Amino acid sequence: MKNLTINKNEVDLNKIITSDFKIIFSSEDKLILIDKDSIEHCFYLNSSNNELSYNGKLYKYKKNVRSSKTGNDDHEMISPMPGKIIKIFVSKDEKVSKGQTLLIMEAMKMEHAIKAPFDGIVESIFFTENQQVEAEVELIKLK
Helix, strand or coil: CCEEEECCEEEECCCCCCCCEEEEEECCCEEEEEECCCCEEEEEEECCCCEEEECCEEEECCCCCCCCCCCCCCCEEECCCCEEEEEECCCCCCEECCCCEEEEEEECCEEEEEECCCCEEEEEECCCCCCEECCCCEEEEEC
């Protein structure tokens, strides 16, 4: 399953790209991926009408509404400030222990470790390495 979170919105790329890929560029309205055959795919995001443009075609995506720090769900790991995901140490469905570092993000030229607040299982990872994130968005969800 190839879901990406762009500007807090989950985009399902399964119907668009059939092979594995990695992100090589991400901004507010543009995303460039490279697939296993070294082919670049450029996407343009129009968040005002929930559309993703790729190769001249428009795709609708669902808008996510995620809790911020004001939410009381301690199963959510929230970004402390805008920054960039440097390294993700866990994967979906992986068991984690309280205090275990789940990911490292860089913000204001400092690295911030996002740690598990309790023993659990990784339910969702909403961003990928090298992706920019805004403040107070959900990064990882545990169950």
